[in-house]
Amino acid sequence: MSLTELSGAPTSGPSTTAEKPGRPVRRTSPFGALLLRLHFYAGILVAPFLVVAALTGLAYTTTPQLDTILYGDQLTVAQVSDRPLPLAEQIGAARNAHPDGSITTVQPGDGDRTTRVVFSLPELGEKQHTVYINPYTAEPQGQLTTWFGSTPAATWLDDLHRHLHLGTVGETYSELAASWLWVMALGGVILWWRRRGAARAAARHLLVPDLSAGRGVRRTRGWHATTGIWLTVGLLFLSATGLTWSRYAGANFTAGLDALSARTPEISTSLAAVPVEPAGGHHHGDAGAGGTVESAAFDRVLTVARDAGLAGPVEITPAPAPGTAWTVTQTDNTWPVHKDRIAVDPATSTVTARSDFADWPLLAQLSGLGIQAHMGLLFGLVNQIMLAALALGLLCVIVWGYRMWWQRRPTRTDRPALAGTPPARGGVRGLPLWALLIGVPVIVAIGWALPLFGITLLAFLVVDVIAGAVTRRRRPAAAPTSPAPAGT
CATH class of the missing domain: 3.10.450.40 (Nuclear Transport Factor 2; Chain: A,)
Structure with a gap:
C-alpha cells in the first residue's frame, strides 16, 4: 500500500513538532519498530519497480479500445x-x-x-x-x-x-514488485491502524485524510495512508493474481494446485480404434499436425457443440494427432464467464468428453477468474476503470511516500540532508522469544513460496547488519563524565 513510514514513531532525525507539556511520549513496540523499518526500506527500494508495473499496467488497460482503433477493420464487420x-x-x-x-x-x-x-x-x-x-x-x-x-x-x-521486452531477465522486475506489494500494503495498514486506532476522534482519519493538519509531513502522510487504505484490497488482489503466473512463485503455486488436485481439469481427447485416413483423402483439407483436416468437419463439430449447449463465442481446435478428438472451448471471459469444453469425434458427430466450468475445483475457478480480472476482461469497461484507478492511486501513494521522505530531512544548517533519516534499528533485538519462534519459520515458509521476496529480504537483512556493525565501529567512544562536585 505504501512506501515510507506511517507510524510517526521517533526516528534518528530531529523532531518536527514540539511535544505538549505533560503529554507522555508514545513509545514504539519492538514489533512496530521492525515493521516500520521494513516498510520504510521496502518502499524506498521496491517503489521504482512498482512505478514501472503501475505505468505499464495502466497502458495495458487500454488494449480493448486500442484494438478497436488500430484493428477495427479486421476484428469487426460493417454490416x-x-x-x-x-x-x-x-x-x-x-x-x-x-x-x-x-x-x-x-x-x-x-x-x-x-x-x-x-x-x-x-x-x-x-x-x-x-x-x-x-x-x-x-x-x-x-x-x-x-x-x-x-x-x-x-x-x-x-x-x-x-x-519489459527483456524476456526471462525482465520477468524478475514484475515478480519482485508483486512479491513485495502485499507486504507493503498490509504493513502500511497495520502501521496506520496503530497510529490512528488509539483515539476514537482520530479513527475516522483511517479512511479520510486529516485536512485540518497543517502543511508538511502530517498532511502528506494523511493522504498517503488513507489513499493506501482505500487501495489495499485491490493491491492485494493484484499482488496475488500477478504471482500466480510469475516465473518462480508461479511455479510453486502450480505445484500447490497439483498437490491439492485443484488445477484446471484436462479434457480427454482419446478415441479408441479410430481408423487413420491417408493424406489427401479430402477435397477441402488442411495439412495440420494430425494429417489432413476436412474443412466441412468444422461445421459438423460446431453443430455438435451448439447442440451440447456451448453458446456464445467458441474456439474449435482440430485433432492434434490421428486417433484423437477435436475440442471446442467457450471463450467468453466476461462475467458470468462461459468456459465449458467438450471433445468431439467429427466422424460420428458425438461428444466423447466434457469439462464444465461449474465442475472445476474451486481454486481453479478462482484462479481463472482472478487472471481475467487482472487483465481487465472479467467485468468489461468497469474492470478497466477499476484497474486504471488502482494504478493511478498507487502512483499517488508512491509520490506521497517519497515526498514524506524528503519532508522529514534535517534542515539545520549544520546538519543538512537530501532526505529523511531511516527508522532506528533494534526492532529484532526487542522482540520476545515467542515472537521469534513463530515468526522466523513463517518468514522462511513465505520466502520459500515467494523466492524473490525471500532472497531480497535476506539481502536486506545482511546489508543492514553489516551497515550497523560498520556504524558502531566508526562511532567514537563516549567521553568519560566528570565526577559531580562534593555536596551536590
Missing part, C-alpha cells in the same frame, strides 16, 4: 446479416489468402465479430498468423501476427508489463 456462411467456405477463403502453415484453431464469427482462422508456422514460434474473414460474405478482411489471440499492440503492451 451484419441474418445467417453466417458455412465455416468450410470461410476456411477455404482463409486458406486462399494464407496458403502456408497449418490451421490450429478457428473462432467462428458472430454478430459483428469476424471469423478468426489461426495458422501456425514453425518460424513464428509461439505466435501465429490469424486471418480475419467476414462470416457473411467469406471475404478476407486482413491478417495479423497474433499471440494466443492477442493483437500485435496488445501483445506488445503485455510483454512490456510482464518483462
Whole structure:
C-alpha cells in the first residue's frame, strides 16, 4: 500500500513538532519498530519497480479500445446479416489468402465479430498468423501476427508489463514488485491502524485524510495512508493474481494446485480404434499436425457443440494427432464467464468428453477468474476503470511516500540532508522469544513460496547488519563524565 513510514514513531532525525507539556511520549513496540523499518526500506527500494508495473499496467488497460482503433477493420464487420456462411467456405477463403502453415484453431464469427482462422508456422514460434474473414460474405478482411489471440499492440503492451521486452531477465522486475506489494500494503495498514486506532476522534482519519493538519509531513502522510487504505484490497488482489503466473512463485503455486488436485481439469481427447485416413483423402483439407483436416468437419463439430449447449463465442481446435478428438472451448471471459469444453469425434458427430466450468475445483475457478480480472476482461469497461484507478492511486501513494521522505530531512544548517533519516534499528533485538519462534519459520515458509521476496529480504537483512556493525565501529567512544562536585 505504501512506501515510507506511517507510524510517526521517533526516528534518528530531529523532531518536527514540539511535544505538549505533560503529554507522555508514545513509545514504539519492538514489533512496530521492525515493521516500520521494513516498510520504510521496502518502499524506498521496491517503489521504482512498482512505478514501472503501475505505468505499464495502466497502458495495458487500454488494449480493448486500442484494438478497436488500430484493428477495427479486421476484428469487426460493417454490416451484419441474418445467417453466417458455412465455416468450410470461410476456411477455404482463409486458406486462399494464407496458403502456408497449418490451421490450429478457428473462432467462428458472430454478430459483428469476424471469423478468426489461426495458422501456425514453425518460424513464428509461439505466435501465429490469424486471418480475419467476414462470416457473411467469406471475404478476407486482413491478417495479423497474433499471440494466443492477442493483437500485435496488445501483445506488445503485455510483454512490456510482464518483462519489459527483456524476456526471462525482465520477468524478475514484475515478480519482485508483486512479491513485495502485499507486504507493503498490509504493513502500511497495520502501521496506520496503530497510529490512528488509539483515539476514537482520530479513527475516522483511517479512511479520510486529516485536512485540518497543517502543511508538511502530517498532511502528506494523511493522504498517503488513507489513499493506501482505500487501495489495499485491490493491491492485494493484484499482488496475488500477478504471482500466480510469475516465473518462480508461479511455479510453486502450480505445484500447490497439483498437490491439492485443484488445477484446471484436462479434457480427454482419446478415441479408441479410430481408423487413420491417408493424406489427401479430402477435397477441402488442411495439412495440420494430425494429417489432413476436412474443412466441412468444422461445421459438423460446431453443430455438435451448439447442440451440447456451448453458446456464445467458441474456439474449435482440430485433432492434434490421428486417433484423437477435436475440442471446442467457450471463450467468453466476461462475467458470468462461459468456459465449458467438450471433445468431439467429427466422424460420428458425438461428444466423447466434457469439462464444465461449474465442475472445476474451486481454486481453479478462482484462479481463472482472478487472471481475467487482472487483465481487465472479467467485468468489461468497469474492470478497466477499476484497474486504471488502482494504478493511478498507487502512483499517488508512491509520490506521497517519497515526498514524506524528503519532508522529514534535517534542515539545520549544520546538519543538512537530501532526505529523511531511516527508522532506528533494534526492532529484532526487542522482540520476545515467542515472537521469534513463530515468526522466523513463517518468514522462511513465505520466502520459500515467494523466492524473490525471500532472497531480497535476506539481502536486506545482511546489508543492514553489516551497515550497523560498520556504524558502531566508526562511532567514537563516549567521553568519560566528570565526577559531580562534593555536596551536590
